[in-house]
Each structure stands twice: as C-alpha cells, then as structure tokens.
Amino acid sequence: MQVICPKFYFCMMALKKRRSDCPISTALDVFGDKWTLLIIRDMMFKGKRYYGEFLNGEEKIATNILADRLMSLEQAEIIHKNVDPSHGAKFIYKLSPKGIDLLPMLVEVILWSAKYDRKTAADALFVEQALKDKDKLLKDIRNGLQR
Amino acid sequence: MQVICPKFYFCMMALKKRRSDCPISTALDVFGDKWTLLIIRDMMFKGKRYYGEFLNGEEKIATNILADRLMSLEQAEIIHKNVDPSHGAKFIYKLSPKGIDLLPMLVEVILWSAKYDRKTAADALFVEQALKDKDKLLKDIRNGLQR
DNA sequence: TAATTTACTTGTATTTTGCAAGTAAATATA
DNA sequence: TATATTTACTTGCAAAATACAAGTAAATTA
Structure with a gap:
C-alpha cells in the first residue's frame, strides 16, 4: 500500500472496510497473508528484533513487503517499534501483549x-x-x- | 492458478517449492490467504457443504477464487469432494480429519x-x-x- | 572525514485477486 | 418432451499485491 501521508494512515485504516465482523474474518484481515505470521514467528520463537534479522530469515521476504507488514503490525498494535537505546541507527521491534497472545x-x-x-x-x-x-x-x- | 491438465496438477503442486520446512511457513503455504480459512470456517461452524453456500457467505468471495481455493483444499486433503447422492448436479464438500484438526x-x-x-x-x-x-x-x- | 550499516523507498515486471459475463451438465417445470 | 432453472464452474480483463533490483538518507564506525 502507498501511504501518502503517514499522519492519516490510521484514518485510512479505519476507513478500510472489514469484510465482516466475524472474529476469524477480522483476524485474517490483519494476518491473513503469507508473510505476517512469519514475522511474528521470528519474534516469538527466534528472538528476532531487528529489520535486518527479519530480512535474512530463511524464507527471504522482500524488503518492501517486510516494511509494509511491520507498519501494518504496528498499526494493529501487535508489535511496537522503538529506537535501540544502545545503537541509535537501529529500531527494535517487539511483540505487544496483543502480539504475545x-x-x-x-x-x-x-x-x-x-x-x-x-x-x-x-x-x-x-x-x-x-x-x-x-x-x-x-x-x-x-x-x-x-x- | 491456471490448471492446464488436471491430471498433472498434483505433480505441479509437488514441484511448487515450499518456502521452507518450518511448520508455520508450510501451513501458511496452504491457508495463508484471506479466503481459505473462511471456507473452512463455513464448513466447521456453519455446516455449509455446497459451492453456492460458500459463494453466498457474508464476505462475498468471488466465484473464481472460491473454485481455486476449493481445488487447493482438496489437493491438500483438507476437504473431500463428492457428488451429492440425493441430487446429482450438486457436489458436497466436507472436511477430512486433517481439516477437522x-x-x-x-x-x-x-x-x-x-x-x-x-x-x-x-x-x-x-x-x-x-x-x-x-x-x-x-x-x-x-x-x-x-x- | 569517508566508508559502512541500517532501514527503508522507488520503479518495474510478474502474479494474484476481483468482478462481470459466459457455459455445460443435471434437474425441475410446463 | 421441450424449456427454464439450478449448480458449479470457466474465461477475460482490470486492479491490486507481490517480487526483485536499485537507490537513498540518517546514524554509526573506522
């Protein structure tokens, strides 16, 4: 997805219609694709936290897809993104309670x-x-x- | 996917490389999309069995996508397809043990x-x-x- | 100060999806 | 028996998503 203005991204997402209110359908609206759960798997079971770590996973996700999925996961509040305190050029991605669940x-x-x-x-x-x-x-x- | 010769579909599928042997990745190769699990949901929780029933679900799956997903689910042996004994023009789709699991x-x-x-x-x-x-x-x- | 690392963005080709329309076989109706 | 309808698709095409390669900007390291 092309995000013209990040500030209105949430707004766009809110407008993006969910297909139904079914709990399975709404969940698939968030992680129903080939890549999202692999990123979560890497955080959950492999202790990965950095962009570069996800990029080098064995399934070889494309960099634009990774960036897109990290953004949508952050938007869904499944992960949080923070500057790495010990290395200002890096971001640390970590699971939120919602993600851990x-x-x-x-x-x-x-x-x-x-x-x-x-x-x-x-x-x-x-x-x-x-x-x-x-x-x-x-x-x-x-x-x-x-x- | 365009299936030129159904007899060789299995062969094609066998060649289609899995992204990795990770259990989550291989599962997503089968149902990691927006629609497959909704079909399974309809069979599991709503007792749906016919093509037309899936087609008329509230999320409004497109007919070509439905046909494609039913074929891939059958290929994965998650569902079985049989002629309806009480109505020869209809097919009954039902979950296999693998699907029920x-x-x-x-x-x-x-x-x-x-x-x-x-x-x-x-x-x-x-x-x-x-x-x-x-x-x-x-x-x-x-x-x-x-x- | 220059090179490198990190986390992206951009452009383009390929693939997948969505939508509308068409079709063929079996069944129901007149 | 002929016609209409139902069922389960297929086909064609436009739109969107994905994959791949290349480029970029900020921070860090040498």
Whole structure:
C-alpha cells in the first residue's frame, strides 16, 4: 500500500472496510497473508528484533513487503517499534501483549503441521511438551518473552 | 492458478517449492490467504457443504477464487469432494480429519479476536465455554462434525 | 572525514485477486 | 418432451499485491 501521508494512515485504516465482523474474518484481515505470521514467528520463537534479522530469515521476504507488514503490525498494535537505546541507527521491534497472545494459535499451527506434514521441521521436543502439558509450555514461552 | 491438465496438477503442486520446512511457513503455504480459512470456517461452524453456500457467505468471495481455493483444499486433503447422492448436479464438500484438526487453531483465532477486537461478532457463549473448558468444547464440536 | 550499516523507498515486471459475463451438465417445470 | 432453472464452474480483463533490483538518507564506525 502507498501511504501518502503517514499522519492519516490510521484514518485510512479505519476507513478500510472489514469484510465482516466475524472474529476469524477480522483476524485474517490483519494476518491473513503469507508473510505476517512469519514475522511474528521470528519474534516469538527466534528472538528476532531487528529489520535486518527479519530480512535474512530463511524464507527471504522482500524488503518492501517486510516494511509494509511491520507498519501494518504496528498499526494493529501487535508489535511496537522503538529506537535501540544502545545503537541509535537501529529500531527494535517487539511483540505487544496483543502480539504475545497470538502464541496459542501459533502453537496449534505447529501441532497441526507436525501431525500432517511429513517433512516438517517442527521441533520434536517442542511438540512433545505441547502435547504433554500445553499450559506449561505456553507459560514458559511467555516468561521468556516478557524480559 | 491456471490448471492446464488436471491430471498433472498434483505433480505441479509437488514441484511448487515450499518456502521452507518450518511448520508455520508450510501451513501458511496452504491457508495463508484471506479466503481459505473462511471456507473452512463455513464448513466447521456453519455446516455449509455446497459451492453456492460458500459463494453466498457474508464476505462475498468471488466465484473464481472460491473454485481455486476449493481445488487447493482438496489437493491438500483438507476437504473431500463428492457428488451429492440425493441430487446429482450438486457436489458436497466436507472436511477430512486433517481439516477437522484445524479446529483448535480456529478456536484460538476466535478467542484472540474476542479479546482484542471490540466489534467482534464472536459468540459470547462460545467464548465463555472455550475459556471454561476448552477440551469439552472441542470434543462437542468434533462430535457434531463426524456424522 | 569517508566508508559502512541500517532501514527503508522507488520503479518495474510478474502474479494474484476481483468482478462481470459466459457455459455445460443435471434437474425441475410446463 | 421441450424449456427454464439450478449448480458449479470457466474465461477475460482490470486492479491490486507481490517480487526483485536499485537507490537513498540518517546514524554509526573506522
């Protein structure tokens, strides 16, 4: 999307009609594409925080798509963007509570792929723990994210 | 996608490179778009089974997109397509076990929207039950889907 | 002070999506 | 039996999104 004036971006977004009020539909309006959840995955499970880190993920997202998705994630308040205090040229992207709350969904996605995708790279120990005590796993990951 | 020869569609799909072996990435290769999960939602929670029913959902999917997504869902073995025994001109689409196993993920999506989307149409009773006894809710919905 | 790093923006080609219209087979109606 | 209707699509085209390459500006490092 071409943002002519950032100040009115929120306004534009507000006007951009949601397809319906269905909870699944409105969620897909935010992350229903091939890239958004991969950025969230990188923050959630791989500890990535910088633009360059996302850019160098193994799926090789294009730089303009990355910039677009980071902006829409920030707009949706799923992530927050701040100047890196120890390096003024860098921005740190981190999950908001709303973003962290996507964890249970992502865990279910992982479990589904682990069950049906023969070539999945899902971590066996992760899957085992999720099947044995999901609440504990979720809590452990959340604790790691707070910091 | 333009399918020149349906017999070789599977072959084409096999060649179509997955972006990575990450379980989230491969899942998004299948349902990472604005429409696929809405079709699954219609089958899962609204009991829809016919092409025309999906077409008339409130989000108004385009007919060519619907045809494309039904084909890719069938290819992914998330749904099965059969002639309607009581009406030879109609096809019945139904979820496979693999499709039904997307239920936990969809419930998490609903809960996330219910928590953060002020205008969500998520059913309050559904949300309440999911928060109180998720396993029971999942089991109940699965029972309703078996038949 | 110059080179490098970081986080982008811009331009363009390709692909996907959205919309309208058309079609073919099966079924329902006259 | 002939005609109309329903169902599940396909086709064509315009618009939007995506991918890729190149360029840029601010901050940092050498």
